[in-house]
Amino acid sequence: MGETRALQPQAGPEGLDLQALYRDSNVAAALEALDRELVGLAPVKTRVREIAALLLVEKLRRSVGLEAGPPSLHMSFTGNPGTGKTTVALRMAEILHALGYSRKGHLVAVTRDDLVGQYIGHTAPKTKEVLKRAMGGVLFIDEAYYLYRPENERDYGQEAIEILLQVMENQREDLVVILAGYRDRMGRFFASNPGMASRIAHHIDFPDYSESELYAIAELMLAGMQYRLSAGAQAALREYIGLRRAQPHFANARSIRNALDRARLRQAKRLFERRGAPLTREALMTIEAEDVRASRVFAARTEENQP
Amino acid sequence: MGKLEQAGGRPEARERYRAGVMKYAQMGYWDAGYVPKDTDLIALFRITPQEGVDPEEAAAAVAGESSTATWTVVWTDRLTACERYRAKAYRVDPVPGAAGQYFAYIAYDLALFEPGSIANLTASIIGNVFGFKPLKALRLEDMRLPVAYVKTFDGPPTGIVVERERLDKFGRPLLGATVKPKLGLSGKNYGRVVYEALKGGLDFTKDDENINSQPFMHWRDRFLYCMEAVNRAQAATGEVKGTYLNVTAGTMEDMYERAELAKELGSCVVMIDLVIGYTAIQSMSKWARRNDMILHLHRAGHSTYTRQKTHGVSFRVISKWMRLAGVDHIHAGTVVGKLEGDPNSVQGFYNVLREDHNAVDLQRGLFFEQDWGGLRKVMPVASGGIHAGQMHQLLHYLGEDVVLQFGGGTIGHPMGIAAGATANRVALEAMVLARNEGRDIWNEGPRILEQAARHCTPLKQALDTWKDVTFDYASTDTPDFVPTATAA
Amino acid sequence: MRITQGTFSFLPDLTDAQIRAQIEYCLGRGWAVSVEYTDDPHPRNAYWEMYGMPMFDLKDAAGVMAEVDACRKTFPDHYVKVNAFDATLGWESLRLSFIVNRPKKEPGFGLLREEGAGRTQRYSVRAYATERPEGERYT
Numbered sequence: 001m002g003e004t005r006a007l008q009p010q011a012g013p014e015g016l017d018l019q020a021l022y023r024d025s026n027v028a029a030a031l032e033a034l035d036r037e038l039v040g041l042a043p044v045k046t047r048v049r050e051i052a053a054l055l056l057v058e059k060l061r062r063s064v065g066l067e068a069g070p071p072s073l074h075m076s077f078t079g080n081p082g083t084g085k086t087t088v089a090l091r092m093a094e095i096l097h098a099l100g101y102s103r104k105g106h107l108v109a110v111t112r113d114d115l116v117g118q119y120i121g122h123t124a125p126k127t128k129e130v131l132k133r134a135m136g137g138v139l140f141i142d143e144a145y146y147l148y149r150p151e152n153e154r155d156y157g158q159e160a161i162e163i164l165l166q167v168m169e170n171q172r173e174d175l176v177v178i179l180a181g182y183r184d185r186m187g188r189f190f191a192s193n194p195g196m197a198s199r200i201a202h203h204i205d206f207p208d209y210s211e212s213e214l215y216a217i218a219e220l221m222l223a224g225m226q227y228r229l230s231a232g233a234q235a236a237l238r239e240y241i242g243l244r245r246a247q248p249h250f251a252n253a254r255s256i257r258n259a260l261d262r263a264r265l266r267q268a269k270r271l272f273e274r275r276g277a278p279l280t281r282e283a284l285m286t287i288e289a290e291d292v293r294a295s296r297v298f299a300a301r302t303e304e305n306q307p
Numbered sequence: 308m309g310k311l312e313q314a315g316g317r318p319e320a321r322e323r324y325r326a327g328v329m330k331y332a333q334m335g336y337w338d339a340g341y342v343p344k345d346t347d348l349i350a351l352f353r354i355t356p357q358e359g360v361d362p363e364e365a366a367a368a369v370a371g372e373s374s375t376a377t378w379t380v381v382w383t384d385r386l387t388a389c390e391r392y393r394a395k396a397y398r399v400d401p402v403p404g405a406a407g408q409y410f411a412y413i414a415y416d417l418a419l420f421e422p423g424s425i426a427n428l429t430a431s432i433i434g435n436v437f438g439f440k441p442l443k444a445l446r447l448e449d450m451r452l453p454v455a456y457v458k459t460f461d462g463p464p465t466g467i468v469v470e471r472e473r474l475d476k477f478g479r480p481l482l483g484a485t486v487k488p489k490l491g492l493s494g495k496n497y498g499r500v501v502y503e504a505l506k507g508g509l510d511f512t513k514d515d516e517n518i519n520s521q522p523f524m525h526w527r528d529r530f531l532y533c534m535e536a537v538n539r540a541q542a543a544t545g546e547v548k549g550t551y552l553n554v555t556a557g558t559m560e561d562m563y564e565r566a567e568l569a570k571e572l573g574s575c576v577v578m579i580d581l582v583i584g585y586t587a588i589q590s591m592s593k594w595a596r597r598n599d600m601i602l603h604l605h606r607a608g609h610s611t612y613t614r615q616k617t618h619g620v621s622f623r624v625i626s627k628w629m630r631l632a633g634v635d636h637i638h639a640g641t642v643v644g645k646l647e648g649d650p651n652s653v654q655g656f657y658n659v660l661r662e663d664h665n666a667v668d669l670q671r672g673l674f675f676e677q678d679w680g681g682l683r684k685v686m687p688v689a690s691g692g693i694h695a696g697q698m699h700q701l702l703h704y705l706g707e708d709v710v711l712q713f714g715g716g717t718i719g720h721p722m723g724i725a726a727g728a729t730a731n732r733v734a735l736e737a738m739v740l741a742r743n744e745g746r747d748i749w750n751e752g753p754r755i756l757e758q759a760a761r762h763c764t765p766l767k768q769a770l771d772t773w774k775d776v777t778f779d780y781a782s783t784d785t786p787d788f789v790p791t792a793t794a795a
Numbered sequence: 796m797r798i799t800q801g802t803f804s805f806l807p808d809l810t811d812a813q814i815r816a817q818i819e820y821c822l823g824r825g826w827a828v829s830v831e832y833t834d835d836p837h838p839r840n841a842y843w844e845m846y847g848m849p850m851f852d853l854k855d856a857a858g859v860m861a862e863v864d865a866c867r868k869t870f871p872d873h874y875v876k877v878n879a880f881d882a883t884l885g886w887e888s889l890r891l892s893f894i895v896n897r898p899k900k901e902p903g904f905g906l907l908r909e910e911g912a913g914r915t916q917r918y919s920v921r922a923y924a925t926e927r928p929e930g931e932r933y934t
Contacts, residue, residue, distance in 0.1 A: 104854045125847070132862075136855020174857035468888045475838065478802045478879075478891035508805055531914050538918035542906040545798035545922075547838045573918060663885040684885070732805045740803055740813070743820040743891075762807055 016060050026098035027052055034091045038084050039220060040213035047204045048088065048095070055099045072201035073101060073176045074168055076144075076190075078183040079206025082252030085180045086140065088204070092178070093138040102176060104136035112146040115160040123156040127163045135174050144179035145189035161193065168199045209252050214241045218256050222287075227264065232289030243297045259295065266291040324382055331367035331376060335390065339363075341397040343414040349451040350432055351674050352411045353402060355444040355617055365442055366396035366411035372436040374419060391416055403787055408617065410448065410674075422459035425585040425632045433620060444618040450627055451675035458680050460631040464596035466683025467661065467708050470635060473575065473601070474547045476510060479739045480707050482731055483511035483551075485690065485714035490517070494524050498532030500724060504717055505540030505548045507728025511710065513690075514553035516580045516607035526556075526565055534572040551578035551603040551636075559590060566594055576601035576635075581625075582608045585632060592633030603688075604634040614784055621784070623652075623672055626659040630685050639687035642704045643697050649782035650704055660685040661708055669788035686710055694773040695734040695766060699752025702738050711735070721768055730769035733759055796903030798836050801876055801894040814863065814877065814895055818856035821879035826890055827851045829880065830862045832873045834932040835925050837904075849880055863895055872898045872933040898924075898933035 022028060031052065034045060058071055073096065077085040090107050097105025114130055117123040131139065141147070147157040168177050179186065179196075183205065190197035209217065215238055222228060229237060237259075244255060267287050271279065323334070331337065343349055350373075356365035370376075374394035375384070398412040421427040437445050471477055486492070486500045501512045512533075520526035533550045540548045554565035554577050562583070569577045577600055579591050588604065595602040612619035622639070629637050639656045640648035655671030661684045665677040689705055690712035701711055713731050720727025737759035742748050748755060760767035803809060809817070821828050828850050831843035846866040850859060859877070866875050875896035878889050902923040909917040924932040 103857075106854050129850075132850055132858025133852055133854070135853065135857035135861075171857065171861075174855070468886060472841075472888060475800060475841070475892075476802075477889045478893075508799065527914075531916075534918070535916070538906055538920065541838055542904040542920045543796075545796075545836055545838055545904060546800055568915075572915060729805070736803050736805050740806065740809075740817070744813075744816045745820075759806070763805075 016064065018056065018060060021056060021060060025056075027056065027095050030091050030094040030098060033094075034088065037087060037091075039216045040209055041084055041088075041206065044084070044088060044204055044206055047202070048092065051092075051202055052095050052099075055096070055101060059099055070172050071101075072172065072199065074200050075176070075178045075202040075204060076186060076200045077178055077180040077204050077206060078186045080182065080208055080250075080252060082254030082256075083206035083208065084253065085206055086142075088206075089138060089140045089178050089180070093176075096138065096176060102137055103174075106134075106137035107140055108134040108137060109140040109142060111142050112157065112160075115141070115164075116147065116156050120156075123159045124163060127160045131163070131167055131175065135171075138176045138178060140178045140180060143181045143185075145181055145185045148189055148193060150192065161196065165195050165199065211238070211241050211245065214245070214252070214256055217253050218260060221257060221260055225260075225264075226285060227260075227287055228285050230286050230288050233263075233287045233292050236289045236292035240292055240295060240297055247297065259292075259297075262295065263287050263291045266294050324380055324385055329380060330364055331371040332364050334367075334371060334376060334380070335393050336370040336374075336376060336396055337363050337367035338395045338397055341395045341414060343397070344416075346417045346453045346455050347414040347451075348417065348420065348453055348456060349675060350413050350415065350447060351449045352413065353444075353446040353448050353617065354409050354411050354442055355407055356409070357441050357443055360441050362399045362401075362409040362411070363396070366399050366409070366413065368439065368441055369411060369436050369445065370394035370396040370413045372439055373413070373432050373434070374415060392419060394419075405787070417453060417456060420456060422456075423461075423589075425589060425628050429585060429628070437618070446616065446618050447620045447624050449621065449672070449674040450624050451677060452627060452631070454678045454680040457631065457678070457682060460633065460682065461592065461596060462630060462633050462682035463602070463635045463685050464592055464633055465601045465635040467686050468684070470601055470686060473599075474510065474549070476547070478707065478743075479735060480702065480705070481510045481686075481710040482508065482728070482735060483513055483688070483690070483710050483712040484509055484717040484728070485513045485515050485712060486518075487515075487714055487718050489515045490521070491523050494528030494532040497524060497529055498536040500718060501533050501550050502536035502539055503724035504728045505537060505550070506543045507717075507725030508544075508732030509548075509717065509728045510546070511549045511551060511576070511712075513551040513603070513712065513714075514578055516553070516555075516582075516605040518553050519555050526554075527568065530565070530568055530572060530574075534574060537574070547575065549574065549576040549601070551576050553578040553580070553605075554591070555580045555583055559587060562587065562591065563594065566591070566598070566600070570598050570600065574600075576603055578603040578605060579634075580605045580607040585628070588629070588632045588634065595635070596633070601635045602633070603636040604629060604638070606638045616784055621672070623656050623659055626656045626685075627677070630660060630679070630682060634685060636686050636688050636710060638690055641689040641691055641693050641701070643693060643700050649785040651786050652782070652784055654704065655786070657687050657705065657709070660687050661706075670786055672786040672788075684708070688712055690714065695730050695769045696753075696756065696773050698731075698734040698738045698756060699748040702735075702742060703749050703752075707739065716769070716773065719772075720765065721772055722765055726765035727769065729763065730765040733763040733766045734769075796901050798874070798894075798897065798901055798903075800836065800838065801892055803893045808897075809893070809895065811860065815856045815860055817891065817893065818859045818877065818879075821891055822853055822856060822859075824879075824881070824890070826879040826881045828853065828859045829878045830859070830866045830875065831878060832866055832870045832875045832896075834870075834873050834898075834929060835922060836874050837920065837922055837925070843874070843876065846875075849878075867896045871896070874898070900933065 031049065034048060079085060086109060093102060093105050093107045096102035110130055115127045117126050147161050149155040149157055167175060218237060240259065244250060270291065352369055354365050354369060356362055375389055375392045394413050394415045396411055396413045400410045402408040402410055419431060433447055484504050486497055504512050530552055533552060537548050537550050552569045552574055554562050554569065556562045556565060566577050579588060581604060592602055609622060609625060613622040613625060626639060637660065639660060640653035642648050642650045642653050651671045655673050658665055658671065663679055665673055667673060667676055686708060688710040693701060693713055694716035717727035717731060718724050720730060734756055737755055738748055741755045756770060760770055799805060818828055830846040832846055833840060833843035847862060863877060874894060876892055876894045879891040881890040904920050904922050907919040907921055911917055
């Protein structure tokens, strides 16, 4: 209530001013933050812009009495781990808040364990508790398909789904739900839960990052942590990305972050072992090729045929 | 003053204790380099020295006279660890904008005081020194009580939080009224006022400070009729109600007897006057704690020593002493009513009573940080010349943890006492509702009251009756650290 | 008769928008809000039934309003109140408490007297409604 920005579309001399509405809302800032924070993901950014445009126009339409009913805003974000789904959800919450479609603009991120109980009568209060915390903002359910376990007849997930559906339908102005997970599993989840599928208005697919995008992400992360790569390390990291990407359990940006964390560890170990020698600020910042190449990913290549 | 002049420095012991008279500063009561310990009690005095007496010596004299010194040197000092027992004046600042006045900071060792005794504390700090000739005037402005000392007191028997839980009243100031006329009503007629006011919407009614047991109404009669009224009002509203039964009497035995009857009749609160003395107040506090009773204190007589800026004891110090002594309610000013009260000074008193921890706040007259060591909070009472039309100002200045007492503003309502009470309660609830909704009550106040009066005729009548009543006089007791003192 | 417990009982019954605004005020201060109901409104009845647990960490009043609605629907002829609890050191108690539902007819309370020694009396307040068993009152 009190916190929602009173955003009144302005009517200029030539009529309604979409540019002014865009300028005066915080949408631009949220979109810019999205561009800045996330490398690549062009199709995702395009979809977010489309949704923002739809909501802006809808707001303007309503201001002149053109009613299309409250827009359905529930979304599904599909893609592999580490492709930026949570980050985009955070920005999406900001955009919805800026345009007055979400009163508080906060994001509550949960998984099955937060919603589904262990025994009979446990699930409804748990789910409702989460829903109440998310009211006025965005509820982000990661790996949403785990809610549905048809193989177990007595699974309580179905109860959570039913409560969710009810709120998604009846309290659209109070809550936006984003379901997230692997593309194929989400597909199967929607296929077996048509009620859920029909309430999702926007599907955004998050593609895997290309090798050059992953490398750009690594550079962004390193700059944020005040490290740099030596020339040798640059080549090593590019090679690393190519190898790691082909291996199982690859999680895009998340795998890159893990790799960098391990490289930092090796750098520290290397410096510590030579602790008698003089040390420069430059050396403290620099990751060398050996810090990257000591990774098991390279070792795996030499034992390629091992299981 | 001193006949024995020494050129700077502290004399050796033999010199120091030679019979005769010497300057207090030289006796060790002035120490510019002294750093107060956490366990020291610090008093801040406003001193106005006589012509020709320098401020450091005057401060040292106050330190001396309020601790170990006497007018002459005594050899028996040397049988004690006197260095420890001497109060130490360590800082003197000129009062801004008041020539000839100084703030003197004096530190007292914890060992000087008996635990848990306001009588002992006050006998030390203000016992002797206020008549001291080398000073034209002396005022105790503030006091820092070390938490070690605070913990030797039990503090308020009930406190704001538990009082609210017992009354089941939250989120708004409480409402009260003093039964009027002050004198002459019979017990039966007196109870009528209590019943009407409580049924109409007040939470409390109150005996006046001088209602004890006079020929027109003996105390037992008053208690019996008042409790009939309280119980009838509880049944009529479903709310917990109270009336401050004043148990002030000539002896402790009489006070205990009266308090016991109040308890037997089921009263949730009893009342005492400040004039019964600090020890009697502490005794009644113990009694109240033993008997689940809210203890209301009327500050009768305080203005004789709190009002004038140059001489006496500031009410903020009285507030601190009463929080230690352990009362649950204390009259602490209204800002807007008929009695003395600069807004900043009054807010300073309220903060002393209500906060867990006071920060230094010179603008509100708080010179020291004060940790209350978990002592419960005292509910301030605002009483004297206030009415429903000021509700937005009262809420703005005083906040919600306060008892607002509308005596004339209830009983003087043209449609009767119950109507007066209803007007006050509706005005109060409407104002709290609006404030919580985020409205600017300071500016929109009158409009909020007008809107509330649309569904409440008694409020409309009250607003019409008292719309032009204000008491707009300059205050005498204002803080020294504001560019211009605000008129209340 | 109208029971005047709670912070806003002297005002006309609050609308949902007004209730929501008060809840927003409480949540904005980080207070936990809860819903309670009873059919025994004695002034000393400290323990109304809890309609669920106090709600912690809520950002928006919508969640509380859903509970208020559900409680009013389940107990249309009971007293229902909204409480706000402040866990701040030195408070650790309610900071606001107001009635959001009341029975259509409120018969009120009787005052029982028992004469004691001298002119003293012992008083007892009793809700007429509680002459009937729990759950069958105010119908």
